[in-house]
Amino acid sequence: GENVGLHLPTLSVQEGDNSIINCAYSNSASDYFIWYKQESGKGPQFIIDIRSNMDKRQGQRVTVLLNKTVKHLSLQIAATQPGDSAVYFCAEKGGSARQLTFGSGTQLTVLP
Protein backbone atom coordinates (compact mmCIF):
# COMPACT_ATOMS: atom_id res chain seq x y z
CA GLY A 1 0.00 0.00 0.00
CA GLU A 2 1.50 3.24 -1.16
CA ASN A 3 0.46 6.57 0.34
CA VAL A 4 -0.94 7.94 -2.85
CA GLY A 5 -4.03 9.76 -4.00
CA LEU A 6 -5.84 12.94 -3.19
CA HIS A 7 -9.13 11.24 -2.44
CA LEU A 8 -10.17 8.21 -0.49
CA PRO A 9 -11.91 5.22 -2.00
CA THR A 10 -15.38 4.91 -0.51
CA LEU A 11 -17.60 2.02 0.47
CA SER A 12 -21.24 2.42 1.45
CA VAL A 13 -23.13 -0.42 3.11
CA GLN A 14 -26.53 -0.83 4.69
CA GLU A 15 -26.67 -1.15 8.44
CA GLY A 16 -26.64 -4.82 9.36
CA ASP A 17 -24.87 -5.95 6.20
CA ASN A 18 -21.33 -7.26 6.15
CA SER A 19 -18.51 -5.01 4.93
CA ILE A 20 -15.37 -6.02 3.13
CA ILE A 21 -12.53 -3.54 2.85
CA ASN A 22 -9.60 -4.44 0.66
CA CYS A 23 -5.96 -3.46 0.62
CA ALA A 24 -3.16 -4.30 -1.79
CA TYR A 25 0.28 -4.09 -0.28
CA SER A 26 3.48 -3.61 -2.17
CA ASN A 27 6.32 -5.16 -0.20
CA SER A 28 6.60 -8.93 -0.53
CA ALA A 29 8.97 -8.88 2.45
CA SER A 30 6.30 -7.48 4.78
CA ASP A 31 5.50 -9.94 7.53
CA TYR A 32 3.18 -8.02 9.84
CA PHE A 33 -0.06 -6.28 8.95
CA ILE A 34 -2.46 -4.14 10.92
CA TRP A 35 -5.87 -2.63 10.30
CA TYR A 36 -6.64 0.73 11.87
CA LYS A 37 -9.91 2.64 12.12
CA GLN A 38 -9.80 6.43 12.07
CA GLU A 39 -12.83 8.52 12.91
CA SER A 40 -12.98 12.12 11.82
CA GLY A 41 -10.59 14.34 13.79
CA LYS A 42 -9.15 11.47 15.80
CA GLY A 43 -6.05 9.31 15.75
CA PRO A 44 -6.05 5.80 14.27
CA GLN A 45 -7.42 3.07 16.50
CA PHE A 46 -5.99 -0.46 16.39
CA ILE A 47 -8.53 -3.03 15.16
CA ILE A 48 -6.74 -6.26 14.40
CA ASP A 49 -3.36 -7.52 13.24
CA ILE A 50 -2.04 -10.59 11.48
CA ARG A 51 1.38 -12.06 10.85
CA SER A 52 2.50 -13.52 7.55
CA ASN A 53 2.49 -17.08 8.90
CA MET A 54 -1.30 -16.88 9.10
CA ASP A 55 -3.94 -16.34 6.44
CA LYS A 56 -6.90 -15.57 8.66
CA ARG A 57 -7.50 -14.09 12.06
CA GLN A 58 -10.77 -13.29 13.78
CA GLY A 59 -11.69 -10.73 16.36
CA GLN A 60 -14.94 -9.42 17.68
CA ARG A 61 -17.11 -8.87 14.57
CA VAL A 62 -13.96 -8.47 12.45
CA THR A 63 -11.92 -10.89 10.38
CA VAL A 64 -8.67 -10.18 8.57
CA LEU A 65 -7.66 -12.30 5.59
CA LEU A 66 -4.17 -12.32 4.16
CA ASN A 67 -3.28 -13.63 0.70
CA LYS A 68 0.46 -13.44 0.35
CA THR A 69 0.42 -14.86 -3.18
CA VAL A 70 -1.29 -11.78 -4.55
CA LYS A 71 -0.23 -9.43 -1.73
CA HIS A 72 -3.78 -8.73 -0.68
CA LEU A 73 -5.26 -8.00 2.72
CA SER A 74 -8.92 -7.64 3.57
CA LEU A 75 -10.97 -6.63 6.59
CA GLN A 76 -14.41 -8.07 7.01
CA ILE A 77 -16.83 -6.43 9.41
CA ALA A 78 -19.89 -8.44 10.32
CA ALA A 79 -23.28 -6.80 10.90
CA THR A 80 -21.98 -3.33 10.18
CA GLN A 81 -23.23 -0.64 12.56
CA PRO A 82 -23.41 3.17 12.24
CA GLY A 83 -20.49 3.43 14.66
CA ASP A 84 -18.34 1.58 12.14
CA SER A 85 -18.44 4.59 9.81
CA ALA A 86 -14.84 5.78 9.56
CA VAL A 87 -11.73 5.61 7.41
CA TYR A 88 -9.98 2.26 7.53
CA PHE A 89 -6.26 1.95 6.87
CA CYS A 90 -4.17 -1.12 6.35
CA ALA A 91 -0.53 -0.92 7.38
CA GLU A 92 2.40 -3.23 6.74
CA LYS A 93 5.80 -3.78 8.29
CA GLY A 94 8.67 -5.89 7.15
CA GLY A 95 11.37 -7.75 9.06
CA SER A 96 13.39 -5.70 11.50
CA ALA A 97 11.91 -2.39 10.37
CA ARG A 98 9.94 -0.61 13.09
CA GLN A 99 8.15 1.76 10.74
CA LEU A 100 4.74 1.06 9.32
CA THR A 101 3.77 1.79 5.74
CA PHE A 102 0.16 2.87 5.48
CA GLY A 103 -2.23 2.24 2.64
CA SER A 104 -4.33 5.03 1.20
CA GLY A 105 -7.40 4.24 3.29
CA THR A 106 -11.06 3.51 2.58
CA GLN A 107 -13.97 5.62 3.77
CA LEU A 108 -16.73 3.34 5.07
CA THR A 109 -20.19 4.86 5.32
CA VAL A 110 -22.96 2.90 6.98
CA LEU A 111 -26.40 3.79 5.67
CA PRO A 112 -29.43 3.56 7.97
Add this chain to the structure above:
Amino acid sequence: GAVVSQHPSRVICKSGTSVKIECRSLDFQATTMFWYRQFPKQSLMLMATSNEGSKATYEQGVEKDKFLINHASLTLSTLTVTSAHPEDSSFYICSAIAGAGQETQYFGPGTRLLVL
Protein backbone atom coordinates in the same frame (compact mmCIF):
# COMPACT_ATOMS: atom_id res chain seq x y z
CA GLY B 1 -3.81 -0.27 28.43
CA ALA B 2 -1.55 1.27 25.76
CA VAL B 3 -2.96 4.78 25.92
CA VAL B 4 -1.18 7.60 24.13
CA SER B 5 -2.10 11.23 24.68
CA GLN B 6 -1.23 14.39 22.80
CA HIS B 7 -1.30 18.00 23.87
CA PRO B 8 -2.64 20.33 22.68
CA SER B 9 -5.49 18.81 20.70
CA ARG B 10 -5.62 21.86 18.47
CA VAL B 11 -3.60 25.01 18.15
CA ILE B 12 -3.83 28.16 16.09
CA CYS B 13 -0.72 30.26 15.70
CA LYS B 14 0.61 33.15 13.67
CA SER B 15 3.01 32.60 10.81
CA GLY B 16 6.62 32.70 12.00
CA THR B 17 5.99 31.43 15.50
CA SER B 18 6.99 28.03 16.89
CA VAL B 19 4.61 25.43 18.22
CA LYS B 20 5.40 22.50 20.51
CA ILE B 21 3.31 19.34 20.51
CA GLU B 22 3.66 16.77 23.28
CA CYS B 23 3.13 13.03 22.96
CA ARG B 24 2.88 10.92 26.11
CA SER B 25 2.51 7.21 26.71
CA LEU B 26 0.28 7.07 29.79
CA ASP B 27 0.48 3.47 30.96
CA PHE B 28 3.59 2.07 29.34
CA GLN B 29 7.16 3.00 28.56
CA ALA B 30 7.74 3.78 24.91
CA THR B 31 11.26 3.18 23.67
CA THR B 32 10.21 4.32 20.23
CA MET B 33 7.71 6.94 19.18
CA PHE B 34 6.74 8.04 15.70
CA TRP B 35 5.49 11.34 14.34
CA TYR B 36 3.11 11.47 11.40
CA ARG B 37 1.46 14.23 9.44
CA GLN B 38 -1.89 13.81 7.76
CA PHE B 39 -3.51 16.15 5.26
CA PRO B 40 -7.29 16.07 4.68
CA LYS B 41 -8.54 12.88 3.03
CA GLN B 42 -5.04 11.48 2.80
CA SER B 43 -3.15 8.75 4.54
CA LEU B 44 -0.64 9.14 7.34
CA MET B 45 2.82 10.21 6.27
CA LEU B 46 5.68 9.26 8.56
CA MET B 47 7.85 12.25 9.42
CA ALA B 48 10.34 10.82 11.88
CA THR B 49 11.15 8.04 14.30
CA SER B 50 11.99 9.12 17.82
CA ASN B 51 14.10 6.90 20.06
CA GLU B 52 14.50 7.66 23.73
CA GLY B 53 17.89 9.14 24.47
CA SER B 54 19.08 9.43 20.91
CA LYS B 55 18.59 11.63 17.88
CA ALA B 56 15.46 11.22 15.83
CA THR B 57 15.58 9.64 12.39
CA TYR B 58 13.83 11.77 9.80
CA GLU B 59 12.16 10.56 6.62
CA GLN B 60 13.36 11.85 3.30
CA GLY B 61 12.09 15.32 2.57
CA VAL B 62 11.36 16.21 6.19
CA GLU B 63 13.49 19.11 7.43
CA LYS B 64 15.02 18.22 10.77
CA ASP B 65 15.76 21.87 11.59
CA LYS B 66 12.14 22.79 11.05
CA PHE B 67 10.58 19.86 12.87
CA LEU B 68 12.54 19.44 16.07
CA ILE B 69 11.97 16.20 17.93
CA ASN B 70 13.01 15.47 21.49
CA HIS B 71 12.47 12.14 23.23
CA ALA B 72 13.93 12.84 26.64
CA SER B 73 12.11 10.18 28.61
CA LEU B 74 10.41 6.84 28.06
CA THR B 75 6.99 8.44 28.26
CA LEU B 76 7.39 11.76 26.45
CA SER B 77 8.33 12.89 22.98
CA THR B 78 7.89 16.43 21.70
CA LEU B 79 7.62 17.82 18.19
CA THR B 80 8.36 21.52 17.72
CA VAL B 81 7.34 23.13 14.47
CA THR B 82 9.70 26.07 14.16
CA SER B 83 8.88 29.23 12.23
CA ALA B 84 5.54 27.80 11.22
CA HIS B 85 3.97 28.78 7.91
CA PRO B 86 0.45 28.22 6.56
CA GLU B 87 1.62 25.19 4.57
CA ASP B 88 2.55 23.53 7.88
CA SER B 89 -1.13 23.48 8.81
CA SER B 90 -2.01 19.83 9.18
CA PHE B 91 -3.04 17.07 11.57
CA TYR B 92 -0.01 15.80 13.49
CA ILE B 93 -0.27 12.37 15.07
CA CYS B 94 2.18 10.48 17.24
CA SER B 95 2.36 6.78 17.96
CA ALA B 96 4.32 4.66 20.38
CA ILE B 97 5.61 1.15 20.64
CA ALA B 98 5.55 -0.45 24.08
CA GLY B 99 9.12 -1.64 24.34
CA ALA B 100 11.67 -3.65 22.42
CA GLY B 101 10.27 -6.62 20.56
CA GLN B 102 6.79 -5.14 20.42
CA GLU B 103 5.33 -4.29 17.03
CA THR B 104 1.91 -2.76 17.51
CA GLN B 105 1.87 1.02 17.30
CA TYR B 106 -0.66 2.80 19.48
CA PHE B 107 -1.69 6.22 18.27
CA GLY B 108 -2.42 9.44 20.01
CA PRO B 109 -5.58 11.46 19.29
CA GLY B 110 -3.74 13.91 17.05
CA THR B 111 -3.09 17.65 17.12
CA ARG B 112 -4.73 19.98 14.63
CA LEU B 113 -2.36 22.82 13.73
CA LEU B 114 -3.61 25.88 11.91
CA VAL B 115 -1.07 28.52 10.96
CA LEU B 116 -2.53 31.87 10.01
